Amino acid sequence: MNNVLIKNANIVNEGKILNGDVYIENGFFKEIAPQISAKSPNVQVFDAEGKYLLPGVIDDQVHFREPGLTHKATIETESRAAIAGGITSFIEMPNTNPQTTTIEKLEEKFEIASKTSYANYSFMFGGTNDNLEEILKVDSKNVAGLKLFLGSSTGNMLVDNPEVLEKIFSSTDLVISVHCEDEETIRNNTAIYKEKYGDDIPIELHPIIRSEEACYISSSNAVALAKKTGARLHVFHLSTAKELELFSNKIPLKDKKITAEVCIHHLWFSDEDYKEKGTLIKWNPAVKTSKDRDALFEALLNDKLDVIATDHAPHTKEEKDNVYTKAPSGGPLVQHALPAMLEFYHKDKISLEKIVEKMCHNPAILFQVEKRGYIKEGYCADAVLVDLNAPWTVNTDNIAYKCGWSPFEGTTFKSRITHTFVNGSLVYKNFKFYDVKNGQRLTFDR
Known part of the structure; x- marks a missing residue:
């Protein structure tokens, strides 16, 4: 599994928006700080400048x-x-x-x-x-x-x-x-x-x-x-x-x-x-x-x-x-x-x-989902990068549902999801899907 470094993100988490870097290691958020350097050559680096990083x-x-x-x-x-x-x-x-x-x-x-x-x-x-x-x-x-x-x-x-x-x-x-x-x-x-x-x-x-x-x-x-x-x-x-x-x-x-x-x-x-x-x-x-x-x-x-x-x-x-x-x-x-x-x-x-x-x-x-829903050190690295200024229109060419239609067809959204990470792996980028079925069974802290 490649480790991931997301640089210059506007991190939306726990009622605040902070600019910084997020380092993901072995599928977990390892470090969140104003600036983080790549730990090794095999780190996948994403420059998120201007984008917002949300928990999945x-x-x-x-x-x-x-x-x-x-x-x-x-x-x-x-x-x-x-x-x-x-x-x-x-x-x-x-x-x-x-x-x-x-x-x-x-x-x-x-x-x-x-x-x-x-x-x-x-x-x-x-x-x-x-x-x-x-x-x-x-x-x-x-x-x-x-x-x-x-x-x-x-x-x-x-x-x-x-x-x-x-x-x-x-x-x-x-x-x-x-x-x-x-x-x-x-x-x-x-x-x-x-x-x-x-x-x-x-x-x-x-x-x-x-x-x-x-x-x-x-x-x-x-x-x-x-x-x-x-x-x-x-x-x-x-x-x-x-x-x-x-x-x-x-x-x-x-x-x-x-x-x-x-x-x-x-x-x-x-x-x-x-x-x-x-x-x-x-x-x-x-x-x-x-x-x-x-x-x-x-x-x-x-x-x-x-x-x-x-x-x-x-x-x-x-x-x-x-x-x-x-x-x-x-x-x-x-x-x-x-x-x-x-x-x-x-x-x-x-x-x-x-x-x-x-x-x-x-x-x-x-x-009571265990270790998900937040961008926190030690939590599973599910995250979404969003560009708030990248308009796109819903149409049959970009609808991903098997049924092939959407009640939003013809709607233009101002914001675009540019990257989705599931358990630390990039699974989606700008209308492109990666064949990475990285989903895990949720567990509950009860």
Whole structure:
């Protein structure tokens, strides 16, 4: 393994931006100082003058579709797209085919990733109404956490038995991550509009069908159950202003028992974009109003929302081009999440330090990821160099997703990810990928 020296970088880390050098040895940050000289002739030197060095992004919610749905994506293709977006670690969801609801199926995924992933990886174990025995076998030091679908599930992963839910919440010390939408509300709303429009329901009605009420009923129930049982709860992809009242910014993240995240699409798009984007921005939970979007952004800044994630969930363009009831929800985001957040920086909506806090530091704190998420001596050397003044436009020639499309197609970003390092190795540089599958299994300090 070549050792690496990054010179003259603006290092964004722990609430500060400092100019200096970073020396990487054997995959770890060895020294961070104002000036460092190359230690030996075989050191790879990068002059970062004018660029910003960020810790590698940790994305706590992705769907990479393997096994079983590999016509949409694979761990190899989407981890490759992730490193192009500065995401060096990911936590992948259990609703694959077969589902990740047994220890055997979980370990099969780890085996695939160990051979094919460009980025560091972990997986959520999936809960069902009848697999508590398997949940209790999960080793919390080696698995990111437990995922429960309290709405919008696939297969048999909807956990809708109140007694089972309480037993799960009471029995595990894993971080319980939840998708919150009330199925009964959604079914009733869908029936109303299906009677009027058939299958071709206007996409603009998506946030009316998957409504604020549906989100709030489910998330408030989950929060109440967590408070009752003392469970460690993390609510995925908040989409409404109303839900924010359920969360607090009164204590540090490391002490919180109930946390929440926001996803890129809920910060970027609003219901005004359905007319242009159609089903390409059909997500569950739905993209809602500009008022909701603004409230989510404010909550991100004031620390009611703890992390930024992608909920990367690709489908083929052909699948997305169907009528409303047949078009699947979800879209690809890992390649464009950090550039999108940097666009908000250019608009003076968020600082670089806050972006790093929410995308790098806080996921590491929340999931207790060992030795990642920071540029610190002794930590694994996951890092991203960013040029804030190198505009580029998203198009089919530079989209890395297997599905070949992006909801950002045609968007010009001012900032470019120029270099991505995973465990000290250069894996990506200016739209060029190196065939270095250097991802490692994440471990957790629990």
